[in-house]
Amino acid sequence: MAHLLNTSFVPASQNLRRSPNLPPGISISGRRNRNLVQAKIREIFMPALSSTMTEGKIVSWIKSEGDVLAKGESVVVVESDKADMDVETFYDGYLAAIMVEEGGVATVGSAIALLAETEAEIAEAKAKASSSNSSSSAAPAAQSAPEKVAENVGSAPAPPVKAPVVAAAASSAHPASEGGKRIVASPYAKKLAKELKVDLGRIVGSGPLGRIVAKDVEAAAAAAVEATTTAAAAPAPGSGATASPAIELGSVVPFSTMQGAVSKNMIESLSVPTFRVGYTITTDALDALYKKIKTKGVTMTALLAKATALALAKHPVVNSSCRDGNSFTYNSSINIAVAVALDGGLITPVLQDADKVDIYTLSRKWRELVDKAKAKQLQPQEYTTGTFTLSNLGMFGVDRFDAILPPGTGAIMAVGSSQPTAVATKDGRIGMKNQMQVNVTADHRVIYGSDLALFLQTLASIIEDPKDLTF
Secondary structure (H helix, E strand, O other), X not given: OEEOEXXXXXXXXXXXXXXXXXXXXXXXXOHHHHHHHHOOEEEEEOOOOOOOOOEEEEEEEOOOOOOEEOOOOEEEEEEOOOOEEEEEOOOOEEEEEEOOOOOOEEEOOOEEEEEEOOHHHHHHHHHHHHHHHOOOOOOHHHHHOHHHHHHHHHOOOOOOOHHHHHHHHHOOOOOOEEOOEEXXXXXXXXXXXXXXXXXXXXXXXXXXXXXXXXXXXXXXXXXXXXXXXXXXXXXXXXXXXXXXXXXXXXXOOOOOHHHHHHHHHHHXXXXXXXXXXXXXXEOHHHHHHHHHHHHHOOOHHHHHHHHHHHHHHHOHHHHOEOOOOOOOEOOOOOOEEEOEEEOOEEEOOEEOOOOOOOHXXXXXXXXXXXHHHHOOOOOHHHOOOOOEEEEEOHHHOOOOOOOOOOOOOOEEEEEOOOEEEEEEOOOOOEEEEEEEEEEEEEEOOOOOHHHHHHHHHHHHHHHHOHHHHHO
């Protein structure tokens, strides 16, 4: 679990300042004790949930203003550049003031809320948050409805009558919390719900732990076309059965957090000198093995990852990486990252120590990683520790393609589909074999053509005689 980062105490009173006329360590009688008691308001920071994260988006606040917090308790769900993560608090106290509302974005290290140790200090924390919000660009919701926010700031717990009014007017106070029931939805689902005028409070989520995802919103919008006349006023009357009402042709859509991270990585990869080597591999034996053991839960992705890892064990330079341009590292582990397409992004879950883990455990782990990736619940170590990457478009019938090298790694292999191919046999006849094309993109500062040629020869021999894959 990720944790909130907290600074030192924020002074709860001007009396905390030591008199400039007194030397260090000397205080007026009774003042020192009062300082210790009053320094109880803490800032809750936007945590760095991965090494590449520079800002985070508040998906939902699990706790509301005025709620009692216990150390280790989840407080907020943050969308990093790759996943949604529950974030815990290090301290006991009260969630005094939320400074960045749901849907808001904050840079790593900036304050997103204030925590008060005692209930008596909630009002003062709210006042401090209100003054900070007025000069902070991280809280656009607070600026859009300053009068309504000021009303909520004045009282310790948020009035139950005011909350839905603010949410309806400008979505500035917990739009995912209505009627005392907290609703957790993905950022895209919230955006879609707003565009389609769908009430999230009426939707039962199909995602992990009841989280509402985009398909739930789309289903609710389709079901409400005939029943709700106000929702049908925006689109044309005859377009109620159209499949994708969320896409507005000609519109400009800003990058999601994940798309922004992908864009940044792709631009960074342009600084690396790369080259490509292709190879044709016969897959008849691998296909036969897969048919034999797939009933035991083995996936083709796991078989390819295992074969690649065993080949990398014999060619460690292909598993190496260059990060500073002056040296390279022979990675101690063989961690196979596999590209997975998500709604509005791309992520590479990592099968760690793939050369050492048996194929059945590897397959179970892969299914677990895919489920977590789709739910945006991957932990940073589950998608940032890859040493070699696989990108497979074979299931779409793509016979060959090139992949872009992810920053910080030495090579990525693009895998095409296995297709029946007419080939010449050793005795001069024509036969049919299933073959697939693989293309490896590599960092030429570290890996050379002969390195990839030898690696691909080894990989081909493992796939064409896959007896070692089940050990």
